[in-house]
Amino acid sequence: MxxxxxxxxxxxxxxxxxxxxxxxxxxxxxxxxxxxxxxxxxxxxxxxxxxxxxxxxxxxxxxxxxxxxxxxxxxxxxxIGMVFQGSALFDSMTIQENVMFPLQMFTKMSKSEMEDRADFVLKRVNLDDAHYKMPSEASGGMQKRVAIARAIVNNPxxxxxxxxxxxxxxxxxxxxxxxxxxxxxxxxxxxxxxxxxxxxxxxxxxxxxxxxxxxxxxxxxxDTIFKTDNKAVTDFVYSSELFKKVRKMYLEEKQ
Structure with missing residues (x-):
């Protein structure tokens, strides 16, 4: 906590x-x-x-x-694992090397152990075959998954x-x-x-x-955000017509 x-x-x-x-x-x-x-x-x-x-x-x-x-x-x-807004991958490193970076900083693992761990977390984020690609070869969604893999590689x-x-x-x-x-x-x-x-x-x-x-x-x-009468919250959350409709439907279902 x-x-x-x-x-x-x-x-x-x-x-x-x-x-x-x-x-x-x-x-x-x-x-x-x-x-x-x-x-x-x-x-x-x-x-x-x-x-x-x-x-x-x-x-x-x-x-x-x-x-x-x-x-x-x-x-x-x-x-602590961190996923940055722009993914913050190192352009000069492969995806596998990016994921291994925290292990190099914080552990004494051998290279083969780091590669095994990187392989494990890349599979966990459904990037089985991306190890040797460069970040520039990955889509925005793939880059974000690489960033998540890097964030969890150290088992935070x-x-x-x-x-x-x-x-x-x-x-x-x-x-x-x-x-x-x-x-x-x-x-x-x-x-x-x-x-x-x-x-x-x-x-x-x-x-x-x-x-x-x-x-x-x-x-x-x-769930409780739908029920609040806090004006600051409702003004922020329901600034769009879509969320106003969602809230109205939710409250009607609860009646």
Whole structure:
């Protein structure tokens, strides 16, 4: 579990995060949503240890991050997988080499052991024959699956995804959503997704944290989000006519 208590973060006079309290559980896909400027990207970067913060605590399975030694922080980072918005693959490396990169950084595996592990996770994301291709030879959806394979190659306890469906067509986005949820369930990991994709929220949002102006305005699930009367949430989620119709149908079915 990741637990956040009273988190505050500022840049100069700009107070970005204003006392956020929440938690993220194992085996659940948790989504952090909000408008541009809501603080969600800064929040995720604080969770990852990329940004320091003025007040509050972030705990990984009871270990407070700010109290860890540098060696302990390095050990924790080895337990974190990250899927970047643009996949962030190394253009000069093959797909197999990209996937092996975290193993080279954080383990003492032999080359053959790393190749076996890369082969395993590439098969897990349905890329059996892509090992020796270059990223430029892969479609956007394939690149995203490579990024997921790289994120889980180290068998992480925690998985972070930054806009994993950015730039993907709706059909491929659903494939990526389902893959992330399957891996979360299968490996019983803590998965936190920074997203603006409402389809993802409705498909895999087992926990949803809605940020507005640096505050946690609301949290719940893909089911309870239909029931909320929180105006900030409904204005954000149901800004399109499609989701307004979906909510109306849902509420009518429950009556």
């Amino acid at each position: 990741i637990e956040v208590k009273g988190l505050h973060k500022s840049f100069g006079d700009a107070h970005i995060l204003k006392g956020i309290d929440t938690f993220f559980e194992k085996g659940k896909t948790s989504l952090v949503i909000g408008q541009s400027g809501s603080g969600k990207t800064v929040f995720i970067k604080c969770l990852l240890g990329l940004f320091s913060y003025e007040k509050g605590t972030i705990s990984y399975d009871g270990k407070i991050f700010s109290e860890l030694s540098e060696d302990q922080k390095r050990d924790l980072r080895a337990e 306890k925690y998985l972070f995804c930054d806009e994993p469906n950015s730039g993907l067509d709706p059909k491929t986005a659903i494939v990526i959503d389902n893959l992330i949820q399957e891996i979360t369930d299968e490996y019983n990991i803590v998965t936190v997704i920074n997203s603006h994709d409402m389809n993802s929220v409705m498909e895999i949002g087992e926990k949803i944290v809605f940020l507005q102006y640096g505050l946690k305005e609301w949290e719940g699930s893909k």
